[in-house]
Amino acid sequence: MDERFEWREEFKIGIDAIDRDHFQLFKIINKLFKLKDSGTDGQWTCQEGLKFFKAHTMTHFFDEEKYMESIQYSGLEQHRRIHQNFREKTLPALEQELEQTNYSPEAVNHFLGVCAGWLIGHTLTEDMAIAKNQQSKWTDLISGEEQKAMQKVIVQLLFDMFRLESQVISEIYGGEHFGNGVYYHLIYGIPGEEKKLEIILAFEEQLLINTVGRILGIETNKLDTMLIHAARYTAQQFVSSICKSFPSMENYQMVADDMFTYQQFQQLFNKKKPQISLLINTGAGYFAYCAIAPHLLEGGIGATSLNADNATAEVEKYLAQRKAQEAQQKEHPQQKILVVDDSATMREGMRLLLEKDYQVSTAESGVSAIRSITLDRPDLVLMDYEMPICDGFQTLEMLRSEEAFADIPVIFLTGRRDRESMIKVMPLKPAGYLFKHAKREEIKKAIDDFMTKQQG
Numbered sequence: 001m002d003e004r005f006e007w008r009e010e011f012k013i014g015i016d017a018i019d020r021d022h023f024q025l026f027k028i029i030n031k032l033f034k035l036k037d038s039g040t041d042g043q044w045t046c047q048e049g050l051k052f053f054k055a056h057t058m059t060h061f062f063d064e065e066k067y068m069e070s071i072q073y074s075g076l077e078q079h080r081r082i083h084q085n086f087r088e089k090t091l092p093a094l095e096q097e098l099e100q101t102n103y104s105p106e107a108v109n110h111f112l113g114v115c116a117g118w119l120i121g122h123t124l125t126e127d128m129a130i131a132k133n134q135q136s137k138w139t140d141l142i143s144g145e146e147q148k149a150m151q152k153v154i155v156q157l158l159f160d161m162f163r164l165e166s167q168v169i170s171e172i173y174g175g176e177h178f179g180n181g182v183y184y185h186l187i188y189g190i191p192g193e194e195k196k197l198e199i200i201l202a203f204e205e206q207l208l209i210n211t212v213g214r215i216l217g218i219e220t221n222k223l224d225t226m227l228i229h230a231a232r233y234t235a236q237q238f239v240s241s242i243c244k245s246f247p248s249m250e251n252y253q254m255v256a257d258d259m260f261t262y263q264q265f266q267q268l269f270n271k272k273k274p275q276i277s278l279l280i281n282t283g284a285g286y287f288a289y290c291a292i293a294p295h296l297l298e299g300g301i302g303a304t305s306l307n308a309d310n311a312t313a314e315v316e317k318y319l320a321q322r323k324a325q326e327a328q329q330k331e332h333p334q335q336k337i338l339v340v341d342d343s344a345t346m347r348e349g350m351r352l353l354l355e356k357d358y359q360v361s362t363a364e365s366g367v368s369a370i371r372s373i374t375l376d377r378p379d380l381v382l383m384d385y386e387m388p389i390c391d392g393f394q395t396l397e398m399l400r401s402e403e404a405f406a407d408i409p410v411i412f413l414t415g416r417r418d419r420e421s422m423i424k425v426m427p428l429k430p431a432g433y434l435f436k437h438a439k440r441e442e443i444k445k446a447i448d449d450f451m452t453k454q455q456g
Contacts (some may be wrong), residue, residue: 005030006118010163011123013131017067021060022123028053029116033217047103050095053115055243060104061087068130078244079126086118093108093308103142106225110312113229120215120230121237124166129241146246147171147276153245154278156290157238162211164282173279175269176372177361180205180326182223185234188243188252197252198292200274201235202265207285223322228315232257232306256305259318266362279371286375325456334359335451338378339371340395341388341413346436350382350413353440354447366390370398373405380451384436385414396428411450413443 012019060150061083063176068076082274093414094111101107125302140279152166158166180200188197205223220223243249261270274290306314339350345450354360361376365371367390369381385392399405405406409431422433430451434443 002158004033004216006428011130014145015067015131015210018064018127018130021063024056025060025119028056029112031113036112054091058087071271073130074137075129082122084125090114090118091209105315106312109226113226114233116216117230118231120212121162123236125241128160131314150276151278153242154280157241161238164284166280166282168278169281170279170371173277173290174364175266175369176363176375178204178264178375182208183262183265184232185258186236186239186254186392187256189255190251191253197249199239200265200268200290202288204285207287210211210284223319225312225319226317228319229311234362237339249455258305259315268414279334318369335376335380336383338363338372340381341384353444366395369395378408379454381408381410381411383410385412393425396425396430400428409454
């Protein structure tokens with residue numbers, strides 16, 4: 001392939017001098033990709049490449065800031081701080097890692113992934129804003145209006161960055177599983193203040209491959225360390241652009257980031273509800289944006305915080321864990337069970353009871369159950385009967401009315417034993433009834449017997 005990290009028309013911001021510099025930076029990284037892929041000595045390649053990339057980057061930063069001064073750009077100081085952080089922290093840390101590891105393949109991938117991701121994200125967010133010469137702010141919004149504004153900002157950013165015609169399909173996403181997901185966790189703080197803002201971005205694996213992976217020129221359908229590193233830095237600038245659109249968020253700076261497994265992601269939703277939780281269909285894969293406000297943040301659930309010293313090892317460990325889970329699932333495929341109950345205690349209890357033998361997901365309401373089933377079809381639904389707004393009967397009625405879901409077995413896991421309720425749902429053909437206050441081992445045996453019969 002002639003071009004791996006390819007310059008594209010959508011990267012042009014319409015300012016010739018800046019576009020020429022960006023083209024040159026893309027060209028330098030593409031040259032490093034080709035040298036790496038050809039087997040050229042990694043140490044010499046990165047020594048020379050890093051030297052050239054640093055020199056050109058410093059010149060570009062100076063020229064870009066000079067241009068912003070000439071047009072009295074309102075976002076100059078923020079832009080300058082981003083340049084400074086990359087120049088004084090990110091690049092030196094990458095250079096130190098290369099030297100300490102004697103330019104190992106892993107460190108080279110980290111260097112290329114971070115530089116590529118930073119360049120993608122910065123070009124498509126911060127630099128695009130220069131051409132508009134304005135910092136759009138959504139001010140004086142109450143919470144409901146702020147969420148609507150947030151949706152507009154995110155959908156617009158997805159279009160500006162990746163030309164994706166996206167649609168918000170849920171404003172109350174509850175952490176439902178969708179395909180092979182990547183869960184990226186970021187924590188932001190304000191210097192000198194204790195309060196924090198917690199952001200979780202959930203990507204369908206294919207979305208990362210179709211966006212950042214496409215720009216990197218990755219031809220496989222699998223995640224690798226370089227793509228994860230590039231996606232992290234692209235995502236950081238995506239979130240930074242969102243924060244700058246809202247006065248209540250604009251002073252926050254990222255202080256930590258880590259990668260979630262789906263189980264850790266679920267734990268967070270069971271422990272505390274995000275204030276904003278959006279599910280978006282981009283057309284290239286699902287994407288979720290979840291934010292927990294400072295007053296709701298207590299501690300945090302996650303893996304080891306990533307930094308220059310451990311990022312490569314932690315990302316490799318994360319990918320190895322995913323690979324092991326996929327291999328185990330392939331060798332010993334687990335049936336999927338969806339537990340639907342408005343009680344968090346009940347959902348967590350059932351998850352702990354079943355997760356050793358089944359792939360368990362949870363939903364807190366009938367509406368959430370329908371959404372979860374749409375995203376990831378289960379082999380069995382365990383449904384509470386008494387739930388607010390949309391009870392078990394109504395949820396099953398909706399399932400049976402949809403041809404694609406009509407044959408999904410549903411067992412009512414309920415505290416009700418009255419004959420009238422059972423007679424009412426009989427026309428909807430539930431697969432059975434379990435009394436939720438029965439002994440755990442009795443519930444587990446009944447479910448095991450049912451699933452064994454289903455497989456047979």
